Amino acid sequence: MISRKETKAYANQPPRFDDMICSLPAAPKIPKAMVKETRKVVALARKFNQEVVRPRALELDRRMHEDPDYLPWDMVETINDWGLYTLWIPKVFGGKGYNMPSMCYFIEEIASACLSIANLIGVHYLGVCTLTSTWNMRLINHICREVTLGEKNHTPCLITLAITEPGAGTDVEETDLIGKGNITCHAEKVAGGYRLNGSKIFISNGHVSTWHMVVAYSDLKKPADTTVVLAVKNGTPGFSFGRKEHKLGQKACPASELIFRDCFVPDEFVCLDPSQVTASQRPPREIAMQMIDYVVSATRAGVGAFATGAARGAFEAALNFASTTVVAGKPLINHEWAQCRLAEMYKNVTLSRLTYVETNYANGLHGAFRELQKKPMYYYYKFMPAKFFDKIMPPLMNKPFMTRLSRKVQMDGQTDDEMHRTSGWASLSKFGATDLGVKNCQMALEMMGQNGLRHDRGAEKILRDAKLLQIYEGTNQLNRLNLFKCLIAVDCPQATVFDE
Numbered sequence: 001m002i003s004r005k006e007t008k009a010y011a012n013q014p015p016r017f018d019d020m021i022c023s024l025p026a027a028p029k030i031p032k033a034m035v036k037e038t039r040k041v042v043a044l045a046r047k048f049n050q051e052v053v054r055p056r057a058l059e060l061d062r063r064m065h066e067d068p069d070y071l072p073w074d075m076v077e078t079i080n081d082w083g084l085y086t087l088w089i090p091k092v093f094g095g096k097g098y099n100m101p102s103m104c105y106f107i108e109e110i111a112s113a114c115l116s117i118a119n120l121i122g123v124h125y126l127g128v129c130t131l132t133s134t135w136n137m138r139l140i141n142h143i144c145r146e147v148t149l150g151e152k153n154h155t156p157c158l159i160t161l162a163i164t165e166p167g168a169g170t171d172v173e174e175t176d177l178i179g180k181g182n183i184t185c186h187a188e189k190v191a192g193g194y195r196l197n198g199s200k201i202f203i204s205n206g207h208v209s210t211w212h213m214v215v216a217y218s219d220l221k222k223p224a225d226t227t228v229v230l231a232v233k234n235g236t237p238g239f240s241f242g243r244k245e246h247k248l249g250q251k252a253c254p255a256s257e258l259i260f261r262d263c264f265v266p267d268e269f270v271c272l273d274p275s276q277v278t279a280s281q282r283p284p285r286e287i288a289m290q291m292i293d294y295v296v297s298a299t300r301a302g303v304g305a306f307a308t309g310a311a312r313g314a315f316e317a318a319l320n321f322a323s324t325t326v327v328a329g330k331p332l333i334n335h336e337w338a339q340c341r342l343a344e345m346y347k348n349v350t351l352s353r354l355t356y357v358e359t360n361y362a363n364g365l366h367g368a369f370r371e372l373q374k375k376p377m378y379y380y381y382k383f384m385p386a387k388f389f390d391k392i393m394p395p396l397m398n399k400p401f402m403t404r405l406s407r408k409v410q411m412d413g414q415t416d417d418e419m420h421r422t423s424g425w426a427s428l429s430k431f432g433a434t435d436l437g438v439k440n441c442q443m444a445l446e447m448m449g450q451n452g453l454r455h456d457r458g459a460e461k462i463l464r465d466a467k468l469l470q471i472y473e474g475t476n477q478l479n480r481l482n483l484f485k486c487l488i489a490v491d492c493p494q495a496t497v498f499d500e
C-alpha cells in the first residue's frame with residue numbers, strides 16, 4: 001500500500017507529523033507508573049483545595065486588596081508544611097521526584113479553586129526550572145537541598161526567576177529582540193565574581209522567596225551574547241526589595257521589585273555565563289536562548305494549566321448558578337441557550353487542557369523532561385531510596401565533570417529542530433489556553449448577571465486573576481509570533497520573524 005520509505009517521506013512533509021501531534025509518538029514511551037503517580041498528585045490537590053484553598057481564597061484576595069503590602073506568609077508556610085515545594089524537585093537533589101507533567105494536572109486543580117494560590121506554588125517551580133535549565137549540577141544540588149531543608153525545618157525556602165526589567169519585558173524573553181530592549185541590569189565581571197547593578201520588576205513571589213535566579217548582562221550593548229544567570233540569596237549585601245505591585249488580580253502572589261546596587265555575586269553563585277560554555281557546540285548567544293527555551297517550554301505549559309483551571313472554575317461557577325437559579329419560570333439550566341453556553345464552556349476547558357497535555361508530550365520527547373522520562377532512568381529514580389541519593393549525590397554533584405556531562409547531554413544533545421518544536425507548542429498552549437480561560441470567565445459573568453459581579457460569588461475574582469495570564473511568560477502577541485517562528489516559518493524560507 002505505502003512503503004516504509006514513502007511513509008517517512010510523506011510524514012516529514014510540512015506540516016510534519018510530529019508537529020501536528022506529539023502524544024502519538026510519545027505515549028508508548030511513557031513509563032506506565034506515571035499515570036498512577038499523576039492520579040495521586042491530583043487527589044492530593046483536591047484534598048489541599050478542600051482543606052486549605054477554598055476556605056481561604058476569597059478572604060485572602062480581600063485582605064490583599066485592603067492591605068496591598070500584606071505578605072501571605074501563613075499561606076506559604078502552610079504550602080511548605082504540606083510538602084508542595086519539593087514535590088517536583090528530583091530525588092537526586094533531595095526532592096520527592098514526582099514526574100514533571102503531573103505538575104500541570106496538579107496546578108489545574110488548585111487553579112480551579114484559586115489561581116492566586118496556585119501561583120504561590122507554581123511560580124516557585126519557575127525558579128526551580130530556571131536553575132535546572134542552567135544544568136549547573138553543583139548549584140542545583142546546593143539550592144534544591146536548601147529548599148528540602150526548609151521543608152523539614154518549617155522555614156520555607158522558595159526560588160524566583162528575575163528576568164523582567166523596568167524597560168524590557170517581552171524583549172528579554174527572545175535573544176532576537178533583546179538588543180532592541182532598554183536593558184539596564186548590568187553584571188560587570190570583576191575579580192572573583194560579578195558586580196550587579198540595576199533592578200528587576202514584577203517578580204512573582206519575590207518578597208516571600210529566599211533565592212533569586214537573576215538574568216543579567218555583562219555588556220549592555222551586546223546583551224544576547226553576554227547573558228549571565230546569577231543565584232542571589234536574600235541578605236546578600238547590595239540586594240534589597242523595592243515596591244510590591246498593586247495589581248488587578250492574583251493578589252495573593254506578590255509581584256516584587258528587586259534592586260541591586262553594587263551587589264557582589266561570587267563565582268560560586270554564577271549558574272551560567274559565557275565562560276562556562278566555551279566547550280559547547282553552540283555560541284553563548286544560542287546557549288542563552290536554549291536555556292530560556294528550556295524554561296519557557298516547560299513553564300508556558302504550566303501557564304496553560306493555570307488557564308485551564310481558571311476556565312474550569314468559571315465553568316463550575318456558571319453551572320452552579322444555572323442549576324440553582326430560576327428564570328422565566330424554570331431553572332436556568334433548562335433553558336436551551338444556557339445549555340449551549342455551558343457546552344461551549346466545557347469545550348473551552350477541554351481544548352485548553354489538551355494544549356498543555358500535548359506540550360508536555362513534546363517536552364517529554366524533545367525537551368526538559370526527556371532524560372527523566374526514559375523508562376530505565378525513571379524507574380531507577382522512582383525505586384531507589386531517597387537516603388541513597390542523599391548520601392552519594394552531594395559529593396558527586398560538586399565534581400565539575402557532572403556539570404560538563406549534563407550540559408553535553410542536555411545542551412549539545414538537543415537539536416535546533418527539537419527546540420523549535422517544544423518552544424512552538426509551549427507558545428500555543430500559553431496563548432491558546434489563556435485566551436480560552438479569559439473567554440470562559442467572560443461567559444460565566446454574562447450568564448450570572450449581577451451575581452457575577454459580586455465578590456462573594458467568586459466569579460469576578462477568576463476573571464481578574466485570569467487576565468494576568470495573557471500577559472506574563474511573554475504576552476500572547478509575542479507567543480503568537482514565537483509559534484509562527486518555530487512551527488510555521490521553519491518551513492517558509494521567505495518568512496522573516498522579529499525583523500531579523
Ligand SMILES: Cc1cc2nc3c(=O)[nH]c(=O)nc-3n(C[C@H](O)[C@H](O)[C@H](O)COP(=O)(O)OP(=O)(O)OC[C@H]3O[C@@H](n4cnc5c(N)ncnc54)[C@H](O)[C@@H]3O)c2cc1C
Pocket residue numbers: 123160161162163164168169170171173177201202203204205247250255468471472473474475476477478481
Ligand atoms: C502578574 C505578573 C507576574 C509576573 N511574574 C514575573 C516573574 O516572576 N519573573 C519575571 O521575570 N517577570 C515576570 N512578569 C513579567 C512578564 O513576564 C512581562 O510583563 C511580560 O513578559 C510582558 O512584558 P511587558 O509587560 O514589559 O510588556 P511589553 O514588552 O512592554 O509589551 C507591551 C505590548 O507590546 C507588545 N510587544 C512587545 N514587543 C513586541 C514585538 N517585538 N512584536 C510585537 N508586539 C510586541 C506586547 O505584546 C504588548 O502588547 C510578570 C508579569 C505579571 C503581569
